[in-house]
Amino acid sequence: MNLLGEPILSAAALKTAAPATPVFRRTAPAAPLAADPDAQIAQSVGINLRRLRTQHQLSLDALARLSGVSRAMLGQVELGRSVPSITVLYKVARALEVPVTSFLGARHEPGNVVLRAAETRVVLSARGKVSTRALFPADPPTRTEFFELRLSRLAEEHLPASPPGTRANLVVVHGSVAVVVGEEEYPLATGDAIQFIADEAHAFRNLADSDALLYLVKTYPRADG
Numbered sequence: 001m002n003l004l005g006e007p008i009l010s011a012a013a014l015k016t017a018a019p020a021t022p023v024f025r026r027t028a029p030a031a032p033l034a035a036d037p038d039a040q041i042a043q044s045v046g047i048n049l050r051r052l053r054t055q056h057q058l059s060l061d062a063l064a065r066l067s068g069v070s071r072a073m074l075g076q077v078e079l080g081r082s083v084p085s086i087t088v089l090y091k092v093a094r095a096l097e098v099p100v101t102s103f104l105g106a107r108h109e110p111g112n113v114v115l116r117a118a119e120t121r122v123v124l125s126a127r128g129k130v131s132t133r134a135l136f137p138a139d140p141p142t143r144t145e146f147f148e149l150r151l152s153r154l155a156e157e158h159l160p161a162s163p164p165g166t167r168a169n170l171v172v173v174h175g176s177v178a179v180v181v182g183e184e185e186y187p188l189a190t191g192d193a194i195q196f197i198a199d200e201a202h203a204f205r206n207l208a209d210s211d212a213l214l215y216l217v218k219t220y221p222r223a224d225g
Helices: 012-016 037-055 060-067 071-078 086-096
Strands: 122-124 130-136 144-151 156-159 167-174 177-181 184-188 193-197 202-206 212-219
Touching: 037 071, 037 086, 060 071, 060 086, 071 086, 086 122, 086 156, 144 156, 144 202, 177 193, 184 193
Parallel strands: none
Antiparallel strands: 122 130, 130 144, 144 212, 156 202, 167 193, 167 212, 177 184, 177 202
């Protein structure tokens, strides 16, 4: 079920979909990304959103109903005219039953991958106080995501529930934060870590007057159960 209580389509169709052009191979991409970093993010997210929506045979109206994100917003994102917040990406990813990183870059073949700092995608929260950077491409067999999160002073980020069975591991590199899972709140200091079930709403709150740095690993259940 999605956030609106409506059924979510199966992601089984993703298994037979043709992969997009790899980003880490020397072959030229099908469509070069814009030079501006913000434009690159917008273009990449738009291309991947359209690809995933098409694979699920969903119209913009249908995806809007499943995700709770307006049709107008989805349309702007697909056209590369808007960079969605991480909350919007989570809602759409949950509706499509895919990892958030599916929107942040073209899929690639298995192997050794180097992610240069200047090439990684950074997504800002709606208020710009929380930045999320994907540090590892989604691995189809294990469906694992690795994120760097930076929270400005006293900032907080609320995220919707991930697909059922999703687990998260978070470590505080520096700072003082609270992790809220459902109705439970867990205060953490530098060096503390937590593992939690992420298939219910959760939030990260910076408790200090200085920035906080977190690393988050999310592991999604296999599509075949």
